Amino acid sequence: MTAPSESPAAGAESTASRRRELASFLRSRRERIPPEQVGLAPGRRRRTPGLRREEVAQLAAVGVTWYTWLEQARDIQVSGQVADAIARALLLDQTERRHLFTLAGTADPHPHLDCPGMSPAIRGMIDQLEPLPAAVFNSRYDIIAYNRTYGRLVCDLDAMPVEDRNVMWLAFTDPRWRERMLDREENTRMMAAKFRTSMAKHLAEPAWKELLKRLQQNSPEFRQAWERHEVLQPGGHVKRYLNPEVGLLAFDFTHLWLGPQDGPRLTTYSPVDEVTRERLERLHRIVLAEQQAVAA
Template sequence: MSLTTAAAGTAPVRTPAAKPAVAPAEARRHELAAFLRSRRERIAPEQVGLPLTGRRRTPGLRREEVAQLAAVGVTWYTWLEQGRDIQVSTQVLDAVARALLLDPSERAHLFTLAGADDPAPVVECPTLTPSVRLVLEQMSPYPAAVVNARYDVLAYNAQFTAIVGDLAELPFEDRNLMWLAFTPSRFGEVLVDRESERVPMVARFRSAMADHSAEPAWKTLLCRLRKASPDFEAAWQRHDVQRPGNGLKRFLVPGVGLLRCDYTSFWLGPRQGSRLVAYTPRDEESRALMGRLPSQL
């Protein structure tokens, strides 16, 4: 509490003290702690060769079992999972990753959250250069867009708007594929496999957020999604992480038909940075239907 100056003859007015901002390192440690707990709780003892020793009060491995498997001290591992400010070597992170049976995406996420130095850092390049915009225009008649790691749509061609709707009519903060997938939108309506597509989207979003957990734009989007969508909140609580990649998407576009598209990411910077995403037809029927998409914004 703090005191403010009051008028003569009146008592001082007490106002609540401002809450200190969460430092980036502290936010990352908290995320690391939650991630480690979620990975530990999903592993059955028999998966790592440990005998069953009676009834367990919590699912998965115990902290001391992870410490044993990783050949580290129980106290040290407990502090790590509590989000304490301790020094972590790459050798120990490697041992913990192996003990928790982390896949490549999860392992990369662990190292990022722990603040381990990248042995081969990549310098990010500007995203929307004139050359990138020219390539985007030349993707016609195929839908294409430039999307950053937060799923913000930074630029797009006319064919892309036929799928997601007119982004120019939306507030800037709503021009985000995560937001459009988890709230009522044209994108959500035309995405045929919406339910199965959204969980891996959240896993990729969480993986990318490891580098940005204390940044206001990321925290604001996360807060909006968690409040707006119980489905997003459920997927977020899984603590799944996944590397971005390519795949198949199907769109049922009104007035056009069913488009079966291979989407391919062309990276414009770091692995989880901005990318140009192109949607190309998987079959001749989809190729013909794409010719019916608008060619002008």
């Protein structure tokens, strides 16, 4: 005798219940994380505990509106790659990660992966690398976390809106960043090619489509680079910046992936010569002195 199948109404209610449970779970995990644990300033006017929705969206490299809908239990699809990014942003352990994927109704693309996320250990590693600039980026070029030296390498990142802390956005649209990033045309062309390579794995994801649309609308130079259809894998070359406080800085850089090679990476910048090293140490002293003056 065949068991009766679930009615359409019952199936719809089951799906809606799962969405509500997912929304509640995400809110609970978000509210337990102090901002400083993921490298964000605590701020003075926080109405809710833990992280804000827009901060989780930034850390996971998804759209703020899309993530808000997710926490409102709206009927939206969650891909495995996006669920993976959210799990990392919320510092989920393996049990929590499995629960997230079950509620999202999608397969875990990395079921046996450890979940380092932006842990205190990684945050501490970035700080300990000073005076060397260091930052964590995802494959969309979002700046997820950075130490004080990187924060002042080109512009004052702390003074920028969270949604603008993306190297692609800055390199193609921010006048100060464009002026101070030397060899800009070569670098931006390579960045667009690497972004196209990475985006092939994320074509349907809202955050990627949102960034692409934003760049196309605001940068003729990006549109021109994008239309070339060039592709590149991440690689190393010398980067040069004209810092407004200490002058020309030239670096080699090294990537340390914190998961799969298309996931977050820790990038450190090493001076290519003694002049850069001395200027970098001077920049670090300037930043420390300013922070001490504010704290006094």
